[in-house]
Amino acid sequence: MDYAYRFASADRLYLNGTNRCSNRCDFCVRQHRPGLGDGRLWGGPEPDEAELFAAIDEQGGAGAFSEIVWCGFGEPTFRLDLIRAVSPVLQQGGARVRLDTNGHGCLIHGRDIINELAEVVDEVWVSLNAPDVSTYVNLCDPGHDMVNQAGDPPVPESFWDAMLDFLKRACQSFEVVGASVVGHTLEPGEIESSRDLAETLGCSRFRVR
């Protein structure tokens, strides 16, 4: 897989640190395409720090971009280690660091990782995806690539609860926080209910992607 890629904007670089994801969203672009922009994002080993920096350098170096986004064909917080090691260097180089996440990071790691992320990430966007738990479970099919202490995947509903909790607490910890839904998967009323839910959780930014 390519570890760094450009997509849509010449001023923004995306980082692809893992193919692991706790969801299998109906609408996920990775179900239909091998990559995005100039990157092939499926398969192969996950990068270590040196491999990721080499990939960034191949794209022109961190200094060539105003924003660098953790977002690939997987849930970036599976690579919390990489996010924490690499992001400060990117910030020192002048880039703003954004994380696009499904909000399962605390459940994935079995501990609160909000502060660990907030130390190294400027902006976070959480995939809310639905106005309620049943719609979320239907659309996102959570419960993959991870097990709890008993060796089982957590129940699907716990991923909804974890995402809401992450979004709510992120609003108190990050400089900029947003929630998003995928427009073509929801009715207009469901989009408005999702917007209301995000506001209730203290999130002032909302995007229909």
Ligand code: SF4
């Ligand atoms: S959470 Fe993101 S990467 Fe994972 S399946 Fe859904 S859209 Fe794809």
